[in-house]
Amino acid sequence: MSHIHLPDGILPVWLWGSGYVLAVLIAWLFSRLIKKEDLTRRLPLLGMMAAAMVLGASVEIVPIAYHVNLTVASGILLGPSLIFLATFVVNLILALFGHGGITVIGLNTLILSLEGILGHFFFRAFWRISNRIIPVAFLSTFLALSLSTFSMIGVVRLGVDHYEELLHTHEKKGLFELKLLKEKTGHEEHEEEASEKVNFRRFMAIVLSLGFLGWLLEGVITSLILRYIYRLRPELLWMIDKG
Amino acid sequence: MEGRERIIEVDCITHVYPDQTKVQICGLEFVVNRGERVSILGSNGCGKTTLLKHLLGLLVPKEGRVRVFGIDPTKEYPEVRERIGVVMQDVDEQILGPTVYDDILFAPLNYGLEKKKAKGLAEAVIEKLNLGSLQKKMVHYLSGGEKKKVALAGALVMEPDLLILDEPFTGLDPLSRKELISILNELNREKGITFIMTLHEVDLVSEVSDILYLMHGHGHLSERGSPEEIFGRFKELENFNLEEPTLIRLFRGLKKEGLDFGSPLRIDEAIQLIKKKWNDKQKP
Amino acid sequence: MEGRERIIEVDCITHVYPDQTKVQICGLEFVVNRGERVSILGSNGCGKTTLLKHLLGLLVPKEGRVRVFGIDPTKEYPEVRERIGVVMQDVDEQILGPTVYDDILFAPLNYGLEKKKAKGLAEAVIEKLNLGSLQKKMVHYLSGGEKKKVALAGALVMEPDLLILDEPFTGLDPLSRKELISILNELNREKGITFIMTLHEVDLVSEVSDILYLMHGHGHLSERGSPEEIFGRFKELENFNLEEPTLIRLFRGLKKEGLDFGSPLRIDEAIQLIKKKWNDKQKP
């Protein structure tokens, strides 16, 4: 849900540019933190989870423009630094297939990895309280996704000046609505015609209400997968902690 | 063989894989009558699996016609699927687990059998295939041959009318092979189950088949007949990347040395032939 | 056999899988000398693959000791890996692609050979295994047997000193089997390559091995000897879920009927034995 499936050429340059800078900076930081042996040992898992994310993301559940993310499941399995690398890879590959632009890779990585990292920590925190895998996994996923959606809205908010400028100087109707419709695929939007200005509140309302469905769905799927893994190879879930 | 109900007809199908590899299953018509035991022999990559996938409606032919129990499997397979048991070549993903027992119960429960009945069936097949000790094991943790056996159990559990087996003996140890052969033959004898299998073990062909097809090139079906008949014409077999069964090679060798005992395909037969000749010789 | 360099020693190792399945490779010591062709026969799930994985350092023994070229493979495998070619049972994940040609080049390039030399090696092995027509094919589009051949090529390309093959014949058609056997034997004869393989094809054992180990139960190694020796003691074999090779069964049957020709393992041998006896009989 938090994926910005923006094509290239719509966000302002300074925005996606700083997205890149930040992403690279964080990647560099993480690469200092992680031990080399740890990294190579977990590469196959990283590859497989990233592959699963790519495949999940490219199968859109059409009516609600939702696709399976698997970021939280991957985050739990891979840990915070590897999930960052994994989402970077995922976004690059998706971009190479035309699903989402190349210029927004940095921003997407930030948002998507936030989801995985939060999921990872929530899962560990909740597990201390209850040892029931389904509710714990569901709740962590739900929370992580909702927070990352907020962060996505924040990113979009940053570009408002740019959209308004485009809206008035170039064409009459604005680039901002692109963002809006992306997130609410299939919904009719009646008042749209009337508005000449960027209406950020309405945008938020739609993203959040649709997002809610997505969080539920992803929560269910993630908890089912984690339950299966917990049953078969529980050690995978805690591999990170044992290091 | 005439007059029996035809349950499978394949009429010169062409399949083109996404990378443009073309497999043309043609030459002879591929026909299976009810109650027959049919084997397909052919070299690696000649198109055996491709043919079986067409029978199951998993691939769609570009040209040609396939009929299974009178229907077109690409469209109406669900109508006949309860009557067909399948083991594909790659066994890993066929087992849906999580445990061996769950996996064997999978089909019966999905076809809407009562739990009690389903369990009865599962336990019968577990007994038959000697899987008792593995019952509770997670399917991801089985050895190669064990996986094959579990897949076979999953195919046999519903007591299907038709069994489609892609290299069922591959990876089984000799005793398990023997057991499987006798289970299959028993099913064929007692319940009239038809089966179609591909295999590479020429020595086993005569034990498990009435009809043998040879395939070569890219799908070319060039021979149909009883194993005796086909192995009799030994000279052609090398074209098919095949060898003759051990006994055929032995007796052919003997013939070359001037000792013509005949050309048996089974050990007991061979023993009788040699013995007879030997005794005949003793007399004069 | 004495005096030769021991390159593998396995001393009663115990492996416990995460689900507590215990495999105890014990009984006899598992020893391989340089230049030997060693086979391991045993029923499904007895622990053959487990043993090989220990040799490769992929599993860590709970107890016991493994030595390969004098080192402990769980710790120092990278030091010897250039000298070892491996084909595991499950061939799908061993092929790294994207094309057959790239896959075969993988090991030479990663061991840091020059590009030209690497290509030379790859082309030689492609020639040897008859893979020319598949060279450009994407690896995920191969048939079952074709994948096996590509994996074999990947193992042979570095001209290793030691080959470890888990069921190399499984899924190959008879002619490919025969070719593989002659390639392996040639490598053994000419370059003194040692190989260790597991297999289920009893008829092939005598053609590819000097030493045969039998394994049963959960890792119990109970016999070591030449194939002739071990198949001679036929009564025990059923305990190992094994059958005797076809020829052994034939000649045993003949013996029961009062015709004792001996117990050959190879067809030419068998022909000679029968011929001799036959001619001897003619004389008096």
Add this chain to the structure above:
Amino acid sequence: MIQISYLDYLAIEGGSFLHRLSPGVKILGIGFVLLWVTLLRSLTGLILLYGILLLLFFISRTSLKVLPLTFYPLLFATLFIFISHFQLHFILLVFLKVLSAATGVVLLLATTPYPFIFQTLNRFLPSVFVTALFLTYRSMFILLKVLEETQHALYLRGGFQWKHPWRSLINLSNAFGHLIMTGINNSEKMYESMRLRGFKNRIHYRSD
């Protein structure tokens, strides 16, 4: 997703001049296309760009079957148009931006085998990243195969039937877990065999 393997096939089998061009040049080209798309606001410029890309598409004899892949991002652009008072100028502008970027990228992938792309990236990205890319890519094919065969197994064994929605749902969710688990197991096996075959920390490829 089937297109992934088809793109690969095109990239490896094709023999046009674009296939022979060095990957570095092609990646630079993509950079140029993106720059154009980002900065340009004039219709004629974009028409020119798209025209060039289409021309390359045909010259390189890239199969038309992958052209639809470039339309995927249009899904969103179309929705966007839907609320923009339908001004032709604006519609064309957005469509062309989106189409040009996507066509460029697909063209790159259809004429350059992925190891070459990764290898070129290797020059300015850390090798861990490139290795991760490679592993992910290979894992995608493994997972696709597992996915396909799991689907087949469900189908052949009656795992999904509208008649029994509840059972089917349970089966599906189990199959999901099974899929990921099998994928993880397979990727571990793959990694083992990479190590057995000489992999140290980075992948070496034909184009090295």
